[in-house]
Amino acid sequence: MTVVEPLPVRPPETAVEILARAQALAPVLRERAEEIERARRLPADVVDLLRGTGVFRMGFSRAHGGPELTSIEQTEVIEALAYGDAGAAWCAMIGSDTGLYASFLDHAVAEEMFPSLDMATAGLLFPNGRAEIVPGGYRLTGRWQFGSGVTHADWVVSGAFLYRDGEPVHDSILLMVPKADVEVLDTWHTTGLAGSGSCDYTITDVFVPAEHTLTFAEVRGGTGPLAQPEVHMRNMPGVALGVARAALDHATDAAVSAGREDDYRTQTTIADCEGDFAAAREGVYGALRRQHEVLSAGGSLDDLTPRERAALPLSRRHAFRTARAIVTRLYDLVQTTAIYRPSPLDRWLRDTTTMCQHIVAQDRILQTAGAHLLGGRPAFPLALGITSSRR
Incomplete structure (x- = not known):
């Protein structure tokens, strides 16, 4: 078993430190992947x-005392963790949204809610619940x-959808509650990403103060590149890219160990997958770099050209789909060795x-990007950072 040196007690303060710690943890996650x-x-x-x-x-701004990693740096961290285990990286990606949500809360409220910068957030953003408007806030119920x-x-x-006196208001909102107010249901029996523990959960008639709610249409406690409506989606492809890189390295090492360096099929498959990986990875980071250039110069998402704006959700989808295609081809290349559960290729x-079933990897993204490019109506405008003002 890999011996891991205890992580330093001092919290990391820079992107370099956080990435280095993620890279150091990856072998441990790989070793514990079956257990997870x-x-x-x-x-x-x-x-x-x-x-x-x-x-x-890593998503907390400097105004909150955080390291304020760029979306590019955040994606690199998630990619490094996914090289070890996809489920752990998925949880890290979701949990790191805490600091990003802080930009959509009043600064003082976020300081009170998150006394530690290392607090993790989970939850489903789609409005599956019911929030009844009451004095001072809402009463939230749902699954x-x-x-x-x-x-x-x-x-x-x-x-959750909003209701007033039992009648729908035809609007929705995001509500944050402490984990203690949530009942977790053991429903996560799935094909893959089992370690993410993505269980159903219920909340029953819990009072949520108005200041603990948010909408991506209203930035209340932040400015800059991270205070944008779609910020929580940007680092997601790091999971797919990290898994694809791990699978490529594993298959390459296996081929060399088996003496197949001069096997034509092995050579062409590895090379083709490497080409697909390089293109998909550059697509993600290229789109993020261009976005950061515009936003860090004081611009807005509207200052991106339609192609530049569409490139963000398209590159995310492409990364997920390409990762699945790479792993599938490598699984076929390794043949019967890959079918046994101890093989990481089976898990990958x-x-x-499983991760390709997420909305960011589905055809709804193609429709959204295509509609934006053609001047039509996107089905999922938030993927482009487009929101409508609260009514």
């Missing part, structure tokens, strides 16, 4: 190890799916298949 998958959630000590890397704090990391989260954010095949 069997548990169908992250063991408590693995959560602590992730917390020690600084991944949960949500896909609560990735909800078993270890500190806060849970959930989407199931993980990439």
Whole structure:
């Protein structure tokens, strides 16, 4: 078993430190991947190890005392963790949204809600719940799916439709509640990403103060590149890219160990997959770099050309789809060795298949980007950072 030096007690302060800690943790996550998958959630000590890397704090702005990693740097961190285990990286990606949500809360409220920058958030943003408007806030009830990391989260954010006196208001909102107010249901029996613990959860008649709610249409406590409506989607492809890189390295090492350096099929498959990976990865980081250039210069998402803006969700989708295709081809290349559960290729095949069912990897993204390019109506405008003002 790999011996891991205890992570330094001092919290990391820079992107370089957080990335280095994530890279150091990756071999440990790989070694424990089977255990994580069997548990169908992250063991408590693995959560602590992730917390020690600084991944949960990386989205907090400097105004909150955080390291304020760019979306490019955040994606690199998630990619490094996914090289070890997809489920752990998925939870890290979701949990790191805490600091990003802080920009959509009043600054003082965020300071009170998040006394530690290493607090993790989970939850489903789609409005599956019901929020009854009451004096001072809302009473929230509902059941949500896909609560990735909800078993270890500190806060849970959930989407809900608004009601007043029992009648729908035809609007929705996001509401944050402490994990103690949430009941987790053991529903996460899935093809892949088992370790993410993305269970259903319920909230029943919980009062949520108005100041603990948010909407991506209203930035209340932040400015700059991270205070944007679609910021929580940007680092997602890091999971897919990290898994694809791990699978390529594994297949390459296996081929060399088996003496297949001069086998034509092995050569062409590895080379073709490397080409696909390089193109997909550059697509993601190229789109993020251009976005950061515009936003860090004081511009807005509207200052991107239609192609530049569409490139963001398209590159995310392409990364997920390409990762699945790469793993599938490598699985075929390795042949019967890959079918046994101790093989990481088996787990990566199931993980990439499962993550490709997420909305960011679905055809709805193609329609959204295509509509934007053609001047039509996007089905999922938030993927482009487009919101409508609250009514």
